[in-house]
Structures are given as structure tokens and as C-alpha cells.
Amino acid sequence: MSDFIGRGAAELAGLVADGTASAREITQAHLDRIATTDDRVHAFLRVDVEGALAAADAVDARRAAGERLPALAGVPIAVKDIVVTKGIETTAASKILRGWIPPYDATIVTKLRAAGLIMLGKTNLDEFGMGSSTENSAYGPSRNPWDLLRTPGGTSGGSSAAVAAYQAPLAIGTDTGGSIRQPASLTGIVGHKPTYGAVSRNGLIAFSSSLDQAGPFARTVLDTALLHQVIAGHDAADSTSLDQPVPGVVDAVRLGGSADLTGVTVGVVSNLAGDGYESGVVEATQSTVIRLEQLGAKVVEVSCPHFDYALAAYYLIAPSECSSNLARFDAMRYGLRVGDDREASLESVMARTREAGFGAEVKRRIMIGTYALSSGYYDAYYGQAQKVRTLIGRDFTAAFETCDVLVSPTSPTVAFRLGERTDDPLAMYAADLCTLPASLAGVPAISVPCGISDGLPVGLQIMAPVLADDRCYRVAAALEASMDTPVLAAAPAL
Amino acid sequence: MSAITRDEVAHLAQLARLAVTDSELDHFAAQLDVILNSVARVAEVAADDIPPTTHAVPLTNVLRPDEPGSCLDRDTVLLAAPATEQGRFRVPRILDIEE
Numbered sequence: 001m002s003d004f005i006g007r008g009a010a011e012l013a014g015l016v017a018d019g020t021a022s023a024r025e026i027t028q029a030h031l032d033r034i035a036t037t038d039d040r041v042h043a044f045l046r047v048d049v050e051g052a053l054a055a056a057d058a059v060d061a062r063r064a065a066g067e068r069l070p071a072l073a074g075v076p077i078a079v080k081d082i083v084v085t086k087g088i089e090t091t092a093a094s095k096i097l098r099g100w101i102p103p104y105d106a107t108i109v110t111k112l113r114a115a116g117l118i119m120l121g122k123t124n125l126d127e128f129g130m131g132s133s134t135e136n137s138a139y140g141p142s143r144n145p146w147d148l149l150r151t152p153g154g155t156s157g158g159s160s161a162a163v164a165a166y167q168a169p170l171a172i173g174t175d176t177g178g179s180i181r182q183p184a185s186l187t188g189i190v191g192h193k194p195t196y197g198a199v200s201r202n203g204l205i206a207f208s209s210s211l212d213q214a215g216p217f218a219r220t221v222l223d224t225a226l227l228h229q230v231i232a233g234h235d236a237a238d239s240t241s242l243d244q245p246v247p248g249v250v251d252a253v254r255l256g257g258s259a260d261l262t263g264v265t266v267g268v269v270s271n272l273a274g275d276g277y278e279s280g281v282v283e284a285t286q287s288t289v290i291r292l293e294q295l296g297a298k299v300v301e302v303s304c305p306h307f308d309y310a311l312a313a314y315y316l317i318a319p320s321e322c323s324s325n326l327a328r329f330d331a332m333r334y335g336l337r338v339g340d341d342r343e344a345s346l347e348s349v350m351a352r353t354r355e356a357g358f359g360a361e362v363k364r365r366i367m368i369g370t371y372a373l374s375s376g377y378y379d380a381y382y383g384q385a386q387k388v389r390t391l392i393g394r395d396f397t398a399a400f401e402t403c404d405v406l407v408s409p410t411s412p413t414v415a416f417r418l419g420e421r422t423d424d425p426l427a428m429y430a431a432d433l434c435t436l437p438a439s440l441a442g443v444p445a446i447s448v449p450c451g452i453s454d455g456l457p458v459g460l461q462i463m464a465p466v467l468a469d470d471r472c473y474r475v476a477a478a479l480e481a482s483m484d485t486p487v488l489a490a491a492p493a494l
Numbered sequence: 495m496s497a498i499t500r501d502e503v504a505h506l507a508q509l510a511r512l513a514v515t516d517s518e519l520d521h522f523a524a525q526l527d528v529i530l531n532s533v534a535r536v537a538e539v540a541a542d543d544i545p546p547t548t549h550a551v552p553l554t555n556v557l558r559p560d561e562p563g564s565c566l567d568r569d570t571v572l573l574a575a576p577a578t579e580q581g582r583f584r585v586p587r588i589l590d591i592e593e
Binding site: 358 | 502503506508511512514518525528529535537539544545547548550551556566570571573575576577583585586588590
């Protein structure tokens with residue numbers, strides 16, 4: 001294994017900046033790592049060898065010309081295949097987009113390229129971001145590097161698997177109901193869902209527009225913050241983008257690195273525990289809370305009664321927005337077209353294309369959303385879910401009056417076996433139990449590795465008020481600094 | 495909440511432009527019934543006087559200067575089209591044959 005594999009993004013960028021290593025060598029090492037491991041992990045849907053090496057050469061040329069490089073220049077990154085990339089096939093893991101070559105880059109991809117990051121390829125996900133395990137990918141599931149028979153989480157499971165398997169030091173994910181945090185937790189890495197609107201959605205293939213948010217994955221809290229800083233910020237191309245300064249997440253990591261949480265009040269959410277939570281996860285969470293107290297934090301228990309209804313509200317709101325957003329896949333302007341024999345009607349071509357192009361979970365959600373939005377049911381389902389969403393937001397507001405951050409397990413269980421939940425949609429939805437409240441309220445939340453149960457990693461979720469992402473990073477960094485060895489070090493070698 | 499019938503699922507599929515098969519109808523009817531019964535829990539919350547939330551971080555009247563910018567050229571866009579004719583998207587017929 002090359003010397004560059006396993007090193008973090010900050011370290012690799014330092015090697016490039018001071019001329020110890022070229023971006024090309026580092027990129028090639030990661031491409032080699034992908035080549036020797038991805039037949040087992042299946043993190044990537046496609047690897048862009050030529051594009052990656054060309055981008056690396058460009059960074060090396062900039063350095064040779066005496067240019068001062070941006071903070072993460074020359075560092076390889078994996079990007080979830082729901083983020084559009086100019087000239088590189090983007091499918092959202094759906095058959096309906098097989099072969100689609102986007103004519104533009106997502107805003108975050110433009111930012112990554114400008115910052116000199118080297119895009120290695122596009123990672124696997126549950127189709128259109130709907131699922132919790134990558135098993136809804138039309139191209140087969142990704143596997144957890146800790147145990148290849150288990151899920152790396154979802155929907156950004158390709159991204160989490162790539163980082164945990166040392167194929168890339170960084171990755172981009174998207175999180176609608178937990179799709180960054182849960183995969184981070186299940187693979188023993190760090191993943192952050194920024195405040196809704198903090199990172200541009202322009203060029204993210206939309207699933208549930210009021211919830212979708214892109215964010216960073218890395219193996220350390222510092223690397224996660226460095227990537228956060230690259231992708232965050234206002235974008236006029238996204239009308240829901242917040243025109244606010246990016247919180248000082250990197251400074252927060254340095255502050256947290258002292259492992260001193262004096263003056264920080266941590267609220268333990270009593271509603272995110274109980275039935276359905278594995279005892280090993282509960283124990284790891286409890287001992288982590290004790291550790292936070294030892295680091296100087298004041299710990300209190302808080303009740304957020306409406307969190308109990310987050311799962312029901314989410315699985316009405318997200319499918320409703322999905323049924324509307326996915327209407328764009330109409331077989332007319334791009335993507336698959338089935339049954340067009342010049343005789344068949346428009347409606348029949350649309351229906352046959354969508355039948356052939358969408359997987360079962362996507363069809364289920366489109367139909368649930370269609371039902372929830374239909375007249376006669378609207379008030380009882382979608383309308384009521386939106387009111388519950390308000391009450392969940394109020395629970396957060398009340399809790400943040402006394403607490404700086406709230407904590408819970410990220411996932412009620414450790415990584416489950418592939419195939420275990422595929423026939424039971426509700427069991428799959430339950431994987432999002434802890435992550436949904438922050439999604440519905442739009443507040444930032446990070447998952448940071450905090451322990452091991454049954455030989456598999458456990459993550460702690462740290463939630464903060466809107467635009468206080470820095471608090472998530474500070475507490476996560478303090479926790480990381482207090483641990484002797486990283487959780488990921490316990491993963492078996494691939 | 496009442497159970498969802500096979501006919502209702504067929505109607506939903508038609509509204510959503512999904513040409514689902516007969517065997518899928520049976521499968522989906524059972525699953526959608528379980529899911530809808532579960533999410534119907536939202537009705538337990540007393541929320542009559544609570545305003546709905548459509549967006550977590552509300553923004554109103556997001557404006558920008560009305561200035562022409564660059565856009566994708568026609569050939570680039572048509573490259574991704576499933577069928578084209580004379581520099582345009584070719585779509586299936588939208589009228590009945592006899593009309």
C-alpha cells in the first residue's frame with residue numbers, strides 16, 4: 001500500500017504545497033487503491049482516471065509556476081453520483097438516467113475544481129437518494145469496509161465506503177433525512193449535514209427540495225471542516241441559498257482540539273432512545289456523554305416530544321416533494337425513453353419509461369406522495385405533516401434556549417446486513433429515526449465516531465441551531481481529541 | 495385511516511404515469527397500506543392552530559437583477575435528448591390518430 005494511503009486531506013495538501021509530493025503521485029496512489037479494493041467494496045459507479053490525472057497535473061503545474069495553492073489543492077475526493085458533473089455520466093443510481101452526460105457542473109463541483117481538489121469519480125447511492133443502505137441502487141449495493149456482508153449506510157453509502165476504505169480522504173454526500181450522517185456512523189468516519197441553505201443545491205438532482213443538503217465526509221473532524229469551508233456559501237443560482245457568512249468551522253475545530261468543553265451545555269435528547277435502539281449503541285452513547293462531561297461540558301437531559309412524530313412527518317413530506325420533483329423524468333428532454341414507436345401516445349411513452357426506469361422504492365414514494373397530495377387526503381396527510389414539522393422546529397428552539405448542542409446516537413443500530421431489510425420498507429425507514437428531526441428543522445448536525453459495538457462502529461450525532469455549524473465541529477473535535485486511537489483504526493484491513 | 499385498495503393503487507399509478515404491472519399492483523397495495531397506516535400517526539398530534547412549515551429556513555422575495563446571462567446552447571442541450579428532429583426535441587404524438 002502506498003505511503004499516501006490513509007493520510008488525511010490536510011496532511012496531503014501540505015505535502016503538495018511544500019513540494020514533498022506531487023498531486024499526480026497522490027492521485028495515482030488513490031486510483032490504485034480503488035483498483036485493488038473496489039471490486040469488493042463497490043463504492044464507485046465510475047472512476048474518472050483521465051480526468052483525475054489531468055486535474056492533478058494542472059495543480060502540479062500551478063505549483064511549479066509559483067502560484068500559492070488553495071488549502072486543499074491536490075487532494076483527491078469522491079463525489080456522490082447525485083451531484084451533476086459536466087462531461088461525466090451522472091445517473092443518481094437510476095436506470096432512467098443511464099448514459100446521461102450533464103452539460104454543466106453543480107455549483108459545489110465548480111467550487112471543488114477551483115479549489116484544486118481532484119475528483120476521482122462518482123460514488124454509489126440509493127436511487128435518487130431514497131433509501132438507507134445503497135441497496136436501492138440500480139447498479140448493485142456498496143459494501144461496508146468493516147464487514148463486506150453489511151451496508152455502508154445510505155443513501156451516500158458509496159461516499160462513506162470510499163472514505164472508510166481509504167480510497168479517498170474526502171467525499172461529498174447529500175443528506176435529505178440522514179443520508180450523510182447515518183453512513184458516516186455505520187462506517188466509522190465523520191459526516192456533516194450543514195444548515196439547510198448553507199451549501200448550494202444548484203446541480204443536485206432534486207429529491208425533496210425543502211430537505212436536500214450537500215455536505216462533507218472525511219476521516220477527521222478537521223478534514224471535514226476544511227471541505228465544508230470549500231463548498232459552503234451563498235449561490236445566486238439556488239433561490240433557497242442563505243446569504244449569510246459561512247460559520248468559522250475550521251477555527252471551531254482548532255478550538256475543540258484542546259479537548260476542553262468548559263462552558264458548553266450538552267442536551268441529551270431523551271426521545272431519541274428506547275425501543276429499537278441496540279444496547280451496544282445505547283452504551284457507547286452513554287459513555288460518550290460521560291466523556292463530554294469529563295471534558296468540561298455541562299450535561300442536561302432534554303425532552304423534545306414531537307421528535308416521536310418525525311418519522312411519520314418525514315415519510316409524508318419527502319415522498320410528496322419527491323412525487324413532484326420526479327415528474328421531470330418524462331422521457332422528453334433527457335434520459336431514458338421507452339415504447340416510442342411513433343404510434344404510441346405521449347402518456348403511454350411516459351408511463352412505460354417511468355415504469356422501466358424507476359426502481360421499486362422510487363415508485364413507492366412517488367405513489368405515497370401522489371396519495372398524500374391528492375384532494376381529500378391533503379389536509380390529513382401532507383398538511384398535518386407540515387404542522388408537525390413546525391412543532392419539531394419549536395422543540396429545537398426550546399431545547400436550544402438551555403443547550404448549546406443536542407446529542408443522540410446517529411443511528412439506532414450498527415451497520416445491518418445487506419438483504420436484512422429490503423423486503424420491509426418500514427424497517428428500512430427506521431434507520432433514519434435519529435437523523436430526521438434535524439432534517440425537518442433544517443438545523444446542522446454532525447456524526448462523529450464515538451465507539452464500537454459488536455465489532456462495528458457507532459456514531460454520535462451532535463446537533464446545533466441554524467447557522468451554528470461551528471458548534472457541531474467544536475464538540476466533535478473535542479471528542480476526537482480525547483480518544484487515544486481513531487475508531488476507524490479498529491476496522492479490519494481490506 | 496382506511497386501507498388502500500388495489501384499485502386505488504392503480505389510480506395512483508395512472509396519476510403518477512407509472513405503467514405498473516398486475517403483480518406489482520398486489521405487491522404495492524400491501525406495502526403502501528402498511529406505510530400509510532404508519533405515517534397516519536401524524537394525526538395524533540393536536541395541531542389545529544399550528545401554522546405549517548414549508549421550508550425550514552424561510553426566505554421571501556428572493557430577487558436578483560434582471561440581467562441576461564449565458565445559457566446552454568441548443569446543440570449541447572439536444573445531445574442529451576432521447577430523440578430530436580430538425581434541431582428540436584421530438585416528442586410522441588399528443589393527439590389521437592383520428593383527430
